Amino acid sequence: MAIAVFGEYVDKSQITILIKLLKDKNIHIRCKAISALGEIADDSLLEIIIEALNDEDHQVRGITVKALGRIGGKLAEELIIHAFLDQNDFVSKKVFETLLKIDKNKAIQLIFLASQCYDAEVRRKAALFLGRIVNKANYVSDLPLLINLLNDVNSKVRKTAVEELMMLKYGMESPEFKALREEYNKFYCKAEIDIEKIINESDLSTLLLKSVGHDYHGRKAANKAIDIEIAKAGNVEDTKESFITALQHENPNIRCGAANYIGKIGGKSVIPNLLEALQDEEPKVRSRTIVSLISIADKSIIIPALLKLLKDENYRVRSLAAYELGNIADDSTAIPSVSFANALIETLQDKAIDVRRSAICALNKIDSEQAAEVISASLPYKDNFIDNIAASILSKHGKLEYITHLWKALVQAKYINQAKEINFHSATDNLYSTIEKIQQQHQIYNPKFC
Template identity: 25%
Template sequence: MDPYSQKLIESFQRSTKERKLELLLEISRVRDEAVLQFLINTLGDEHWIVRKTAADYIFSSQEAALPWLSAALNSYNEDIQHWALQVLARMGSKGTPSILRSLKSANPDVRYFACMALGEIREPQGIPPLLKALSDEKWAVRKAASEALVKFGEEVIPMVEQLVTRSTDEDARFWAIKSLGKLGPKAQKILLEALRTGDKQLRYVIAAALGESGDRRVIKVLIDSLADPDWTIRKSAMQALSEIGENAMDLMIESLKDPNEDIRDGCLGAMVRCGDKAWTRLFAFVETVDDNQRFVIRKGLTKLGTRVVEPLVKLFKTGKAEILSFSAATLGEIGSPKAVPVLIEGLSNDDWNVRRSCAYALGEIGEKGVDKIAEALTSPNDDVRYWVTRILESVGEAGMTYLVKALSDKNKNIRFFAAKALGASNNPEVMRDLIHALADSSWSVRKAAFGSLCKLENLSIDQLLRNMSNDNEDIRFWVGKVIEEAGRSNLDSIHDCLRNGNPELRLCACQALGAIANPASTDILIDALRDENEWVRIYSAISLGSIGDIRAVIPLIKGLSDRNSEVHKNISLAFKKLGPRVFDTLEKSVESDDRVLRRNSAIALGEMREERGVDLLILLLEDPDDKVRQAAAEALGRFSGLKAQAVLVKGIHDQSYIVRAAALEAIGEHARPDGIAILTEHLGKTKDERELRVTRRQLAVMAQKIPLSFVELFKNESAAIRTIAAEALSGAGLAIIQILTEAMVGKDETTVFWCQKVIKKVRNPQEPISDA
C-alpha cells in the first residue's frame, strides 16, 4: 500500500462520520489486499452509513473480495458477519460457495446470517444445506433456515415434504412443517392430508406447528358406587377404596377407562390417597394408554388440584418423555406456582414434545408464577430463553415488566427474545424501552425492537416523531422505518402533531410525512410552508417533493417568497422530484393576475435552470411590475447563453433601478468575455452612483472568474479601458496575484506594467492606479 493511503487509514478511526465517508472514497480507489482488509474491518464501524458504504466498495471489487469476505465470516463482530454475507448475497452465484461454507461454521450467528443470505439469492444449490439447517442446535438458525426455504417457493415442497415424512429429528420435522405451512395452498393440502392419515406422532407435531387383600366383588361394588347420585355415598366409596389400597389398585386402574366420569374421578381420588406405590402404578398405566385416555386421566387429576402437584413434580425424575409431557400438561392445568421450577427445567429437555408441554403449562400458570418464570431468562439454554419469552408474552402485561428488564441483559440472545416479545404489550411505557433498544449493539436486537414497535397497539406517535431527531444514528434509522411501516395508519395523529405541536414536533411530523409519502398529507404540508419556524418550512418543502402531488406546485412556487435560502433550495429540489409537471404549471403562472405568483415563477425558472424557461423569463422581463422584472433579470443570470445576455442588455436600461441592478448582476454572473464590454460601456454612460457601484462590483466578480480576459484589455488603446480592467482585477483580491504573475511571462511591456500595477494595488489598497 502506498504511504498516502496508509496515512488515510491511520486517521480513519479518529475521524467523524462525514470524514470517514470521504476517506472511504479516497482509500477505495487503491486496489490492493491491504485496502480490502481495511474495508472488511470497516464493516464493523459504529455508523450504519459507513458500514453500508464500505460494503458497496467491497462489492465493487467482485472476485477479488471473495477470499476476504469468506474470512470475515469468522469474525467475532456481528456487524462484520452480517455485512459480509450481505455482500456475498449481492454477488449471486459468485458468493454462494462462501455462504454455503459458512453454514458449517461453529458460530451460530454466522450460520444464522448464512441462512438469511441463501434465502435472498435463492440459488438451487442452497436448498439441501438449508434443509439440513432445520435440525441445527440453535433455534435462531432453524428459524432462519425455515424462512429462507419459504422464499424458494413451490420448488422446495417435495424436498420439505420428504423431510416431514422420513426424518426422525423432531426439530427438523417441526420446522419443515412450519415451512410447508407458509408455502401456499399446495403445501397446506399436504399437511391437511397428513393430519387425516398420518401417524399419531406426525399429527401431534403438525398440530403444534400449525398453530402444540380384599374381595374383588366388594371392590367392584365400591367402584360402581362412585357413580351413585348421592354425594355422601360417592365420598364414602372413595374413602373405602383408598383404605383397601393395594388390593383395590388393579380394578381402580382398570376403571380409569370407564365411560362414567364420576367413576374415573373417584378412582383417581382414592389412588392419590394411597401414597407413592399408587402413583407408581398410575404412571405405569398412563404409559400404556393412548392420548385420549391420558387426556381423560389428566382432567381427573386436575380436579384434585394442589394435592397432586408434588407427585407430578417427582415424575420429572423418571426421564420418560411421554410421562413428562403428561405431567407437565396436568401441572399447567392445575396452575400451581410450585410447579414452575421443574417446568422451567423441562424447557431444556431433548424431546420437543416435552419442551412444548412445559411451555404451555407455564403459560397456563401465567401471572401466578411470573416471578419465577422470569428468572429463567438468565438460562444459558437457547430453547429455555425462547420458550420463557413466549410464555411471558402469553402472560400479558404481568410479564412485560420482566421483558423490559431483559432488554438490558448482557446476553444479546436474551435481549433479542425480549425485544421480540414486547410487541404484544398494551403498556405505552414499553415504547420508550423499545426505542432505546433500537440502539442496541446487536443488529438482531435492533431488528426485533423495530418489529415490536410496528406491532404495538398503543403506539405513541408523539414519542416516535421526537426520536426522528435522536442523537443516535441507529435509533433515527429504525424509527424512520417504523414511521414508514406504521405511519400510514396513524396519519391523523401525525397531522395533529403538525398542527398543534411545538416547533420540534412539527419539524419531525414533516419529516415523517415525507417518509410515508401519502398524498393525503399534501394539504397540511402546504399549510406548513407558511409555518413560523423556518425548519418546518424547509421540511414541508422536502416532504411535498417526496409525495409528488401536483397540487403542491403552485404553493411551492408561492413559497419562493420565503426569505430563507434553505427553503428556496429545498423547494427547488422538490421541483426536480415533481418533474415536468412543474414547468407546465409555470407556463400558466407567468400569465397569472397574481404578481407575486409571476415573480415567484421567475425565481422558480431560475432555480430549475431549464433552457426552455428562457423564453418565459424574457416574457416576464416585460412585465409591468418592476419586482417581477427584477426576479426575471436575476433568473436570467442562471442562463449564460447569448439569448439571455442580449435580453439583459436591454434590462440594464430599464426604468426601474432594481431591474437595472439585477440585469447588471446577471451579466456579471454570466462572466462571458463579451459581457466585459457591455458593463464597461454602461460604466461610461450611467450617472447613477448606485449603478456605478453595482457595475464596478460585477466587473470585479467577472475578474475573479475570467481574469485573463481582463489582462487582454491591458493592450487596449484606451487608457480608461485599461484602468477599468486594472480596477476590476484589483477588486478580485489576493488570489489574483498568482494568476497575474503567471500572465506576465512572455507578455509585452504594457501588459507587464499593468499587471505589476494591479499586484501593487492588491498588496497596498492605497496604491493609485493610473496610466503613468
C-alpha cells in the first residue's frame, strides 16, 4: 500500500521516517506525517499515533483524531471520544466529524451526553454542534435536550447555542431547526421584557449595580435607564450629587457604576471626587475611575495620577496606568517629561508580566533616546512580546552598540526554548530584521550578526 504525502507516495517501508517526522519542529510536517500514518491504517501504529494527541499544536491533535478514525477499533473510538474534551474547539470539531463517519448515532449520543454534563465547558462544546444535530434530526429522539442549551445557566453556553442556531448551512429549512429558532426568539423576547422591567422599577443604586453586572441584558438595560435618568433630570446639580454620594456607597460594585458615569454628569467639577476615588480600597473601582478621569481631566492632572498608580498594589491597576500613559504619549499635544519615561522604564522590572508588557508598549510611543539606551542594556527580557517591542524601539534609533544586545536576545537559550509561544516567530524575526537594518544603516557586515 502506498499513500500520498509531501507530493510523493510513501509505503509501509517508510514508516520509520514518518515516525521521526512526528517530532519535527514544523507543524505542517507533523500534520502530514500523522495523516500519512493514519492512511496506512496499521493497528500496530496505534500507540505511536496516540502520543500525537498530546502534541502542543491543535492542528496536529485534530489530524490525529482523523487518523484514529481511519485505524478504527474500540480503543481508537474511546480515544476519539476522550479528545472531545480538548481545550481547542478545532479538535472537538474533528472528533464530532470523525464519529459521524464511524457511527452517526454514536456522534449524536455523544453530544446529548455532553449537553447534560455538569461542566459548563463541556455543555458549551455540545452547543457547538447544535445545528449539525438538528440537521440530522431523523437520528434524534429527544430534541428538547438541545433546546435546554438555549436556556442554560451559563452565558457562554447560551451564546454558543444561539450562534449555532443562526448558521444557515446547518439546515435552517428543517421543521426541527425552525422550532429551535422560535424557542430562541421567545428567550430573547423574555429578555426584552426584563429590560423594560429594569428600566421602570429600579432606583439609581440598583441601576448602577446592574450596569457593571455579569448579565449582558441587565447591563444594557441599566445603562439605558441611567442615560434616560440623566437626560430628563431637571436639576443637574442634584443628579451630580446623587452620583457623588454613590461613589461613597458601601457596595464596591455601586461605586464602580458611579465612577463610570460621574464624568458625564459633573464634567471637570467632579475631578476632585474622581481623584479621591483613585484611593478606593477596591482595585476595580480604581480602574474604572482611571477611565472616567481620562475622559474629562487635563494631561497635567492625569499624568501625575497615573505615574503614582504605577506603584499600585494591584497589578491590573498598574497595567492600566501604564497602558493609558502610552495613549497620552501617543497624543501629539502632550510632551512626556523625563520622569514620565523613567517611570515606565522602571516599570519594565515589575513582577507582573501584564504590567511589563503595557510599559514596553507605552515606551514604544515615546521617542526617547534615553529609554532606548536603558531598554537595549536590559535585553533580553525573556519574554517574546517584550523583546519584540524592544526591537521596534531600538530600530527607531539604530545605534551600532544595540546589535550586541539584540543578538544576545536572539540566541538566549532559554528564550529560544519558548518556541511554543504563538508569537515566537514574530519576535525572532523582528530582532533579526532590526540587527540587519542597523548594519545596513552603518554600512557594516558582520557574519555573526546575520
